[in-house]
Amino acid sequence: MPKYQSVQTDRQLAEKLPYGIALVDANAELLWWNRTAERMFGFYAEDNQASSLLVLLEETEFHRLFQSKDEHLQIEINSPHRSNKRLRLQLRSYDDNAWLVISEDVTDVHKLRAIKQDFVANVSHELRTPLTVFCGYLELLLEKPDEDSAVLVEMLKQMSGQGRRMQNLINDLLWLSRLETKSVCDVDVTVVDVNTLIYYIHNDALALCKSSGKLLQFTLEVDACLQLKGNLDELRSAFANIVSNAVRYTATNGQVRIRWFEDAVGLKFQVTDTGLGIPEKYIPRITQRFYRTDEARSCEQGGTGLGLAIVKHVLLRNQARLEIESTPGVGSVFTCVFPLQAAVRSSGVKACREVINKSSNFSADALLLPSENVHDK
Ligand SMILES: Nc1ncnc2c1ncn2[C@@H]1O[C@H](COP(=O)(O)OP(=O)(O)OP(=O)(O)O)[C@@H](O)[C@H]1O
Numbered sequence: 001m002p003k004y005q006s007v008q009t010d011r012q013l014a015e016k017l018p019y020g021i022a023l024v025d026a027n028a029e030l031l032w033w034n035r036t037a038e039r040m041f042g043f044y045a046e047d048n049q050a051s052s053l054l055v056l057l058e059e060t061e062f063h064r065l066f067q068s069k070d071e072h073l074q075i076e077i078n079s080p081h082r083s084n085k086r087l088r089l090q091l092r093s094y095d096d097n098a099w100l101v102i103s104e105d106v107t108d109v110h111k112l113r114a115i116k117q118d119f120v121a122n123v124s125h126e127l128r129t130p131l132t133v134f135c136g137y138l139e140l141l142l143e144k145p146d147e148d149s150a151v152l153v154e155m156l157k158q159m160s161g162q163g164r165r166m167q168n169l170i171n172d173l174l175w176l177s178r179l180e181t182k183s184v185c186d187v188d189v190t191v192v193d194v195n196t197l198i199y200y201i202h203n204d205a206l207a208l209c210k211s212s213g214k215l216l217q218f219t220l221e222v223d224a225c226l227q228l229k230g231n232l233d234e235l236r237s238a239f240a241n242i243v244s245n246a247v248r249y250t251a252t253n254g255q256v257r258i259r260w261f262e263d264a265v266g267l268k269f270q271v272t273d274t275g276l277g278i279p280e281k282y283i284p285r286i287t288q289r290f291y292r293t294d295e296a297r298s299c300e301q302g303g304t305g306l307g308l309a310i311v312k313h314v315l316l317r318n319q320a321r322l323e324i325e326s327t328p329g330v331g332s333v334f335t336c337v338f339p340l341q342a343a344v345r346s347s348g349v350k351a352c353r354e355v356i357n358k359s360s361n362f363s364a365d366a367l368l369l370p371s372e373n374v375h376d377k
């Protein structure tokens with residue numbers, strides 16, 4: 001192919017480009033290609049069988065691109081070689097009888113686009129239900145402004161609940177976005193007294209029990225002398241999300257155990273419940289945004305599926321990980337495992353031996369009063 005010998009001199013240059021380059025004739029028969037194109041399309045020099053790209057990309061938009069010979073047109077196709085790869089193709093005239101087909105791997109961009117679309121769809125979906133209810137009641141109120149006061153109160157209660165739901169969603173989204181965009185170096189890292197943190201989270205859990213009319217037995221086992229380096233707000237949101245899940249997904253008269261301890265592997269914040277449990281196939285997915293199991297949906301707990309995504313981000317920022325064990329109908333164990341280097345221990349051997357091991361049967365009306373174990377060091 002003397003006519004294309006100059007290609008040989010261009011070869012080194014073409015090999016350095018991060019693009020797949022294929023030279024084709026007027027019938028899209030392959031004349032030459034670089035190694036990146038080999039990987040993208042799955043054709044190999046050893047085959048030595050020039051075949052037409054029109055055949056190879058038979059059912060794709062490549063036909064339209066090639067017929068148009070439009071150098072401004074860009075199309076996207078799935079790689080015929082690896083279907084999980086997305087390629088963007090464009091055409092450049094090489095000479096009167098040959099064209100360059102330039103391909104770029106846009107898999108990441110494609111994935112990001114899909115994530116963005118999913119995200120917008122999810123947020124819209126989550127906002128639509130409360131907004132519909134909210135607007136429905138508003139219209140009723142406008143139609144019947146002199147409605148009986150008991151009915152009015154009920155409507156306002158519903159509206160307030162839906163308003164709160166939207167507010168929670170927006171707050172969680174803003175918090176997630178902050179976790180994703182703000183560098184760990186830009187947040188305050190202090191020594192967090194996990195013991196006190198658990199005290200407050202436990203009180204919130206009791207308030208949640210009260211509002212949902214649930215009776216749960218809480219057990220707290222806290223190493224009162226073990227503290228954790230990290231950002232207080234972030235750790236609070238992660239731990240509170242796990243505890244609130246335990247409360248929400250455990251039926252009345254169930255048990256919730258909160259532990260904070262250290263073992264040879266790391267520092268562990270662990271919440272065990274005797275709730276719904278999670279089928280194994282869902283476990284890898286429940287930390288994804290907006291993911292809820294069918295069981296949780298049918299339970300009508302009103303969550304949006306952002307809690308564990310927040311937990312995952314916070315733990316990532318702390319070089320920690322989340323372990324989940326669960327048996328449907330029996331219960332779940334969520335464990336945040338922090339590296340041992342994140343520990344700060346209170347000095348004084350006596351204090352370090354003080355470990356809370358307190359099991360109490362709190363009714364929905366009872367609040368945990370700060371015991372000496374909780375507060376005193
Ligand atoms: N302790 C648990 N027991 C059973 N299922 C759980 C538990 N924790 C989480 N799940 C499941 O994982 C899903 C995701 O939890 P996540 O906390 O992310 O969202 P959510 O609780 O639905 O909503 P929210 O954004 O209000 O937290 C839940 O919907 C539920 O299906």
Ligand SMILES: [Mg+2]
Nearest residue numbers: 245303307308
């Ligand atoms: Mg949750």
